[in-house]
Structure formats: structure tokens, C-alpha cells
Amino acid sequence: MATDTTTESGFGTVSRTKGIVFEYLTLASSVAGILALSVLLGYVFWDAFGMESAEIAWYGAFALLVVVPVLAFVAYTQRNPVAGEAALELFSTTMGGILGGLGTVTILEVVTGADIWFGYFVTVVAPLCALYLYGRSQPNASWVGLAMLGFLVLGPPIGTALLPITTTIVALIGGPFVYLFTLTIPGALVLRYVVEDYLELGDGDLTAGVMVAVALLAVPLVDRLPLVSRSVWAIFLTTLFAPLAVVVWKNLADRERRAGFAGPGVFAAGIGVLLVVTDRTALNGPTPWFDWQYVTTSPSRFADQAGLYPAIIGSVGIIVLVALITMLLGVGAAVFLEEYAPDSGLGGAVARFIRINISNLAGVPSVVYGLLGLAVFVNLANLGVGTVITAAFTLSLLILPIVIISAREAIRAVPDSLRQASYGMGATRWQTIRNVVLPRAIPGILTGTILALGRAIGETAPLIMIGVATTAFSPPEGIFSKTSAMPMQIFAWSSFPSQEFQHGVVAAGVVTLLVVLLTMNSIAILLRNKFEQEEL
Amino acid sequence: MSNTTDLTGDRGFQDIRESMYTVVFFLCAAVSVITTAGIIVALILPTITFLGEVPMSEFFLGTQFSPAIQPTVFGVLPLAFGTLLITFGAAMVAIPIGTLTALYLSEYASESRRAVLKPLLEILAGVPTVVYGYFALVYVTPLLDAIPGLELGTFNALSASLVMGIMIIPMVSSISEDSMNAVPDSVRNAAYGLGATKYDVSVGVVVPSALSGIASSFILALSRAIGETMIVVVAAGQTARFPETTSGLLNSFFVSTQTMTSAMVQLGTSDLAGGTTAYRALFAIGLTLFVMTLVLNLVSDAIAARFREDYD
Numbered sequence: 001m002a003t004d005t006t007t008e009s010g011f012g013t014v015s016r017t018k019g020i021v022f023e024y025l026t027l028a029s030s031v032a033g034i035l036a037l038s039v040l041l042g043y044v045f046w047d048a049f050g051m052e053s054a055e056i057a058w059y060g061a062f063a064l065l066v067v068v069p070v071l072a073f074v075a076y077t078q079r080n081p082v083a084g085e086a087a088l089e090l091f092s093t094t095m096g097g098i099l100g101g102l103g104t105v106t107i108l109e110v111v112t113g114a115d116i117w118f119g120y121f122v123t124v125v126a127p128l129c130a131l132y133l134y135g136r137s138q139p140n141a142s143w144v145g146l147a148m149l150g151f152l153v154l155g156p157p158i159g160t161a162l163l164p165i166t167t168t169i170v171a172l173i174g175g176p177f178v179y180l181f182t183l184t185i186p187g188a189l190v191l192r193y194v195v196e197d198y199l200e201l202g203d204g205d206l207t208a209g210v211m212v213a214v215a216l217l218a219v220p221l222v223d224r225l226p227l228v229s230r231s232v233w234a235i236f237l238t239t240l241f242a243p244l245a246v247v248v249w250k251n252l253a254d255r256e257r258r259a260g261f262a263g264p265g266v267f268a269a270g271i272g273v274l275l276v277v278t279d280r281t282a283l284n285g286p287t288p289w290f291d292w293q294y295v296t297t298s299p300s301r302f303a304d305q306a307g308l309y310p311a312i313i314g315s316v317g318i319i320v321l322v323a324l325i326t327m328l329l330g331v332g333a334a335v336f337l338e339e340y341a342p343d344s345g346l347g348g349a350v351a352r353f354i355r356i357n358i359s360n361l362a363g364v365p366s367v368v369y370g371l372l373g374l375a376v377f378v379n380l381a382n383l384g385v386g387t388v389i390t391a392a393f394t395l396s397l398l399i400l401p402i403v404i405i406s407a408r409e410a411i412r413a414v415p416d417s418l419r420q421a422s423y424g425m426g427a428t429r430w431q432t433i434r435n436v437v438l439p440r441a442i443p444g445i446l447t448g449t450i451l452a453l454g455r456a457i458g459e460t461a462p463l464i465m466i467g468v469a470t471t472a473f474s475p476p477e478g479i480f481s482k483t484s485a486m487p488m489q490i491f492a493w494s495s496f497p498s499q500e501f502q503h504g505v506v507a508a509g510v511v512t513l514l515v516v517l518l519t520m521n522s523i524a525i526l527l528r529n530k531f532e533q534e535e536l
Numbered sequence: 537m538s539n540t541t542d543l544t545g546d547r548g549f550q551d552i553r554e555s556m557y558t559v560v561f562f563l564c565a566a567v568s569v570i571t572t573a574g575i576i577v578a579l580i581l582p583t584i585t586f587l588g589e590v591p592m593s594e595f596f597l598g599t600q601f602s603p604a605i606q607p608t609v610f611g612v613l614p615l616a617f618g619t620l621l622i623t624f625g626a627a628m629v630a631i632p633i634g635t636l637t638a639l640y641l642s643e644y645a646s647e648s649r650r651a652v653l654k655p656l657l658e659i660l661a662g663v664p665t666v667v668y669g670y671f672a673l674v675y676v677t678p679l680l681d682a683i684p685g686l687e688l689g690t691f692n693a694l695s696a697s698l699v700m701g702i703m704i705i706p707m708v709s710s711i712s713e714d715s716m717n718a719v720p721d722s723v724r725n726a727a728y729g730l731g732a733t734k735y736d737v738s739v740g741v742v743v744p745s746a747l748s749g750i751a752s753s754f755i756l757a758l759s760r761a762i763g764e765t766m767i768v769v770v771a772a773g774q775t776a777r778f779p780e781t782t783s784g785l786l787n788s789f790f791v792s793t794q795t796m797t798s799a800m801v802q803l804g805t806s807d808l809a810g811g812t813t814a815y816r817a818l819f820a821i822g823l824t825l826f827v828m829t830l831v832l833n834l835v836s837d838a839i840a841a842r843f844r845e846d847y848d
Binding site for chain 2: 014018019022023025026027029030031032033034036037040043044145146149328329330331332333335336337339340341351353354357358359360361363364365366367368369370371372374375376397400401404428429430451454455457458459460461464465467487490491494495502503506510513514517521
């Protein structure tokens, strides 16, 4: 077949041009889609940051102060990849800490409130953590697992029964103290472990002490800041500032990684100098739609007052629930299919059926999942039209097949020799899974789950079908409260005909959504890199 | 070992615990089967009632779809036409580009270029579809409208299908590339030994050998395009059309079109309380869509399994 084409054109003559043209055609195709998307992304960022109002001189300053230094840093990371990795670590810890803090504030302050959180912390979370730690230190105590299951089942009703008492306690000590006891102090204990045993950076006790001291000493300062309550401070200290401090410390301690600070450093300095220059001179800078006002206010008919805040909180609340549900169910299903399911007989047939079923579910259009949610969660289970819980269940079912497939791959990547060694030591199947398989598979599972959550956060069609509001003027007040979501708000605004909305407000919404996605993906990439390094 | 060691292997309640974990994990896996059953039941029950109210011939053969204005008419043909039109447009973009991309990645690209290109291509599939819809409406349509001689509506099928084509490129390229990579080097070397050029090997040897994988990637991408909702809802409009003439067929790309998915969104945003024919029509269209994508996915699996070249 291959020789036919050449003999037709005459013996011994081979067209070199045809080969070269074809190679460049394939190369051009490979980059065509990427280029098209880059152009579109360029447009949307241009619109979101209101670049058309800036002067030529401002672009010059921007290129000189921000673009050139950042590009130089990127070029430098090509030669020193460790610095690039350190910069990525700093970036994703900062952004992930902000997202995690937002998620925690949404769940604890907006959705449940400090009193309910405290009640369940005392009866469910704290006993489970204590038992888990006890089980780690005393591997022979086989009752620990059962006791944990007991608390998992009995804890919630006991917590509900004790709510009047715990609520009274919270009313006495106040919300900020609840967060100090339930978040800051456990966070400090985790910090102690990470600093002393995991990263081996230095004295863990001292670090934990410093963190608690900072939490308390900063209170007078926090009280003076508008917008930031003591509770929010306690939450953000635990999710953002403490992890960031450890990452900064870790990267400062390493001579090679220290260069990674140059990336965020030149970026921040460039922006800072640019702002000062724009402010001091008569230079006309851009008028961004995507700004602090945009992410902290409610939607409005007037483009310059419109904000995305309720939709952001709605999306974060939904995604936190989806993460919990899919992690539990997805890992459980993957463990069953990889570790328990027999290869032959009736059990094998059942497992094969489940596998085929999962791969087919992954191909079902998302809008059909919306119909499932409408029929089952809205109309049958009566969870309410467009509530946080309905949206979370629907999106969980949607991404569950993807989570299961990636969790199965992560579990399969654990070498069989490790399992055999564990069985050889007399471990049971569950002990092998808990002590050998899952610890090694967790980074892979997390990577896959975060990528799937990225898909869930941008999904719109199923949310329309279950009646999620396109526009909400206040964030949800509980999991049974009606909500909006970022993609829904973008969808609603994109049908506004005015130029200000189409080229301003919506563009800023798209940028917000993409920034969240970028953060989630960079955390996933970081986890995967770490995982691959440990495999070697 | 001392005599006191218990070698009976009796683990007491540990055995109960082990079987309990088996049950818990099995239940987690069973959720996916329950989901499938739930989808099928949730779609079929309202559809049966719907077909009692609207005859099957009217639903499947009717060329009118107007659920909002009395008297309501529920013919699915205009919607199916819109879906096929936009899927066809997307395929015209994604199939050539995706296949050539796969060839470049598997035959021509150096290892370092592959490492850069592959994650970048995956980004194309990771951008939320509502964002793609916004791109099509706000940026692509005005760009195309600037071309002389092209009269485009604000909402049109052309820009929606172009953008959708970009979105499904990675679906075509990644599966095609996997099957091209599965072609063993010995086959390539045999062709080189006969004097074939790299072009001959790529087009004449690798593509035919990987044809089953390439075909199954096309079908999967089509199935994804058929089920795609938000791009169409945002950019293609809400006008159900069924062309009576061939000139109308060509013109359909330039005007507002409604697909099955965007009709579902239209019905879903107007009425969720249930109990009306329009509500049940939503499920009937959903079932049709579900069956179409399921059949395509199964066909794709079957082609990949049935015609796989075995090189062992």
C-alpha cells in the first residue's frame, strides 16, 4: 500500500515536499485549537480588565514592569525547574488557601453557623480524630475501627440531641472561641506534625505555639479591620496563613528552591510599582470590571454595580458538598472494584457489569443528569427546587463516574508486591487496604477528584434543569436554601444585550470562574508531581 | 515461636468487621448501578404518559415544535435536525484537526513537544461549556459577521458549531493517538524497509492500522457534541426549524436554531412543577437524547473491541 503511491509517480522518485508539507500541516492542526482558545481567552481577559481605556504608554509600562520580569522568571525556570516548582507551590498554596478559607467560611459561618458546627465537632469530628490517632499509635487495638464506625453512625443523632446544650455553650464562649478551639488548635497540632516529622524543618512545639499566639495577639488588629470578623480571621489563619507560612519556610530553608520566590516577588513588585506610577502620573490605566467590588457585591441591573458574591458563595458551598460525597462514594466504589471484586463466577459478572455501567455513565450528557436530579431529588425526595443540597447531589452523580475511574487507576498503580507483603505478614484485606493501598493511592485519587470537581464547578445545564436560580441577591443560608452558582449567573448575564454586560460584567464572571479552575488544576498538578516523585 | 501463639486463624469479630467492609464498599459501587436505573426509570415513566397524550407519530415525525403557544405541538424532528446540523458542523472542525493532531503527536512530535502539547490540548476540553457559549456569542459571531457576504443572525448555528468543534478536538485526538501508538514499530519498520517515506508510513500504514480506534474516537466525539447543551443555548438561539427546501438547508447554519438540548433547557426554565404535557415532553426529549448517545457510545465500544488489530 505504502509503496503504491511512490511507484505511481515513477520508480525511484520520492516527493520530499509532500512529506514536509504534511508534517507542517499536522503541526499546524495540533496548535490550531490551542491558538483559537488563546485568542478567545485574550479577548475575555482584555474585556474583563477593561484594557481598552488604557493609554499606549500604560501598555509600555505594563510590559516593562510586569510582562518582561515574569517572562524572564519563566525562562529561568526552564534552567532551574526546582525554582519553578517552588513558585507553583507558593501560588497554589495562596490561591488554594483563599479558596479553602472561602469554602470553610461558607460552610461554617453562612450555612451551618458556629453553634451547629461546635455541636457536631464535639460529638462526631473530635472523637473520630482522637480514635484515628489512637489507632495509628496502637495498631493492635482492633476495636478502634468499630468504635469509629459507631461514632460515625451514632454521633450525628447524639449531636442533634445535645444541640440545645452545645448551643448554650457557644452562646457563652462566643463564635470566635469556638473556631479557636475547633480549628486553630487542631490546625496547630497538624502544623506541629508537619513541621517536625513530615518536613523535618524544626521545632514543632514552638511553631504550634507561635501559631496560637499569633491567632490571639492579632485580635486587636483584626478588630480594627472592616469586613474581617474574629471568626473569619481564625478560619483564614488555619486554611491560608499557617500553610503559607510553612511553605514559605520550607522553600526558604532550601538553597535551590529559594530562587522560586523571585517569580511571585517580581510579579507583586511589578504590579505595585505600576499602580504607584499610574496613580502619581497622569497616565490612564485600565478600568477593570474584575475587581474587589465585583467579587464582594450582589448582582445588579446596573453594570458598574453588578457583583458575583452570592454566586461565588453558592458555587463554593455546592462544590464542598460534592467533594465530600464523591470522595466517600468514589473511593469506596474504586476499592470494591479493584480490591474486593472477584474475577470469575457470579461476583465477577456483577463487577464486570458495574465497570461497563460506570464507563457508559461517563458518556451520558450532563443535561440528562439534570433530568435525573429534577425527577429524583426535586420531585420525589422533595429536597427543594434549586437548593444547595439538590445541586450537590445532582453534580455528585454527574462526576462520580470520572472520580471512580481515576481512583481505580490510582489504586491499580500500587504495586502488587506491597499487597502480597502485607498479606504475608498476616494482615487482613481491610488492614492491607487501609495501611498499604490507600496511603499510596491517596495523591492520585485526590488529583483525579480535584480535576473532576473542576468539571463540576463549570457545569450549567444540570443546574438549569433542577431550577437553580440564575440570579440570587444573597448567598445561601443553609444546605436547604435556594442558591445561585457562578456558571448560572454567567449564563443569565450573557443574555443581556447591553455592551457593558456582554463585554464587561460577563467577561469578569468568566475570568473569576477560570481563576478558580486554574487554582484547582494547579493544585492537582502539584499533587501529581509530588506523587510521581515519590514513586521513583 | 512460642507455644502460646494462636495459630487457629480465628479472628473473632475481626471477621465480622471484614465482611462489613465488603458490604460497605459494594454499596458504594452499587450507587452507579442505581444511578443508571434511576435515569432510565425517571426518563421512561413520564415519557409513557407523554406518548399517551401526544401520539408517537406526531412526536417522532412532526415537523413543528412549539411548546409554549397554544395549540402546543411537540414534533421532535426540527430539534433532531438542529442537533444534527450543529454536530455536523462541529465534526467538520474536530475530525480533520483532531486526526491530524493525533498523527503529529504519535508520528512526528519529539518527546518534549508531546509533553507540552498534550496537557495544552486537554485544556480545550476543560473549559466550562457556558464559557465556550459566551465566546461563540460575543466574540466569534461578530468576527464571522465581519466576513463580506456572510449574513449572520445574533444567534446562529455556525459559530456554535465552530466553537463546539474546538471543544471536542481533544476527544478525537487523544483516543486516536492512543490507537496510533498501539501500532507496533515493527509494522512501521517493515514499510520503511520497502522504501516508504515517513508520509507513506503515517498515512498508508499507521492510519489504516489504527482505523478502529480512530473511528471509535469520531463516534465518541459526535456523541459528546449531540449531548452538549450550554454552547447551543447561549449562542445558537431558540428557534426550532425544519427546512422544507435544499436552499433552506444551507441557510440553516446562518440563522437561529434549536437543538434537542436547548429545547430541554427552554422547557426546563419555563415549567418545573410537573403535571403538564410540556413537562413530560422534557423527559421524552431527554430519553431520545439518552438513547442516541448511549447507542453511539456502545457502537464506539463495539468498533474498538471488534476491529482491534491484534499484534501479539
